[in-house]
Amino acid sequence: MRLGLHLSVRQGPRAALSRGLDLGLEALQILPYRRRPGEDEGFRWEKPDPAEARELSAAVARGAVGRLAVHSRYVPFLASTDPESRRRSRELLARELGFARDLGGREFVLHLGAYSPGSDPAEGTRIFAEGVAEAYAGVPDAPRLVMENVPGGGRRMGGRLEDLAALRTELAARGVPSNVCLDTAHAWAAGYDVASAAGMDAFLDAAAALFGAPAVTLFHLNDTQAEPGSNREHHEHWGQGRLGAAGLKRLLTRPDFSHAAGILEMPPGRDEENLAYVRAVRND
Ligand SMILES: [Zn+2]
Numbered sequence: 001m002r003l004g005l006h007l008s009v010r011q012g013p014r015a016a017l018s019r020g021l022d023l024g025l026e027a028l029q030i031l032p033y034r035r036r037p038g039e040d041e042g043f044r045w046e047k048p049d050p051a052e053a054r055e056l057s058a059a060v061a062r063g064a065v066g067r068l069a070v071h072s073r074y075v076p077f078l079a080s081t082d083p084e085s086r087r088r089s090r091e092l093l094a095r096e097l098g099f100a101r102d103l104g105g106r107e108f109v110l111h112l113g114a115y116s117p118g119s120d121p122a123e124g125t126r127i128f129a130e131g132v133a134e135a136y137a138g139v140p141d142a143p144r145l146v147m148e149n150v151p152g153g154g155r156r157m158g159g160r161l162e163d164l165a166a167l168r169t170e171l172a173a174r175g176v177p178s179n180v181c182l183d184t185a186h187a188w189a190a191g192y193d194v195a196s197a198a199g200m201d202a203f204l205d206a207a208a209a210l211f212g213a214p215a216v217t218l219f220h221l222n223d224t225q226a227e228p229g230s231n232r233e234h235h236e237h238w239g240q241g242r243l244g245a246a247g248l249k250r251l252l253t254r255p256d257f258s259h260a261a262g263i264l265e266m267p268p269g270r271d272e273e274n275l276a277y278v279r280a281v282r283n284d
């Protein structure tokens, strides 16, 4: 499995590229844009500098940083029953898809979001799929959609693998093909035992049965301090959380998922150590 990191675009795409090259990454994940200085609302945005975007895109095309995935930044209400909220989220999604394409992204990672109070998962999934199809229709050459599992809980959809399978069916019916990204910390918080080798095997077997292993093109390799099944979003440095090496080793050595890329989404500051940990587990 190719290994890479989620890197910040706070200093721009060029800085992320240069950091990725320094670290010898085989895959890279970034957000589509940075927030404007001094503003904290997710939808205050700054278009990536075109020259820097071209540079990154060219580096991806020549294979310098392996695969580039772009993770959605702020599209919170795609499943909302409120027409104005979802219209706004569809616009935001289309803009992010355009930026992701311009940066050279081949994959666009998206979470399912929550259905509205008084609605239900089936309706939420349908509205979400309609929104995604509408956004994709307006963006030529957009990167491939990759739907990620989340910690789940409450009205949040995408905690169970079955949620992703139902959404992919809705998307396919609207002409939007999609792949799957599996986050180990999110799976753990959603109640899957991905810490043990046997538990990881069961999780991956379930994914292979629901999606087909080739459709799982990304993993987010994160340790976590969250309690199992707690629905809590938490990422921890490798070796300092509850997951540890056993399940990770199983994941990294499953031949049916060797085509996928594994991205670490860690708190900043220990990139080298986290990469070294996962590389050692992979190569051990
Ligand atoms: Zn994510």
Ligand SMILES: [Zn+2]
Binding pocket: 148, 183, 220, 265
């Ligand atoms: Zn993730």
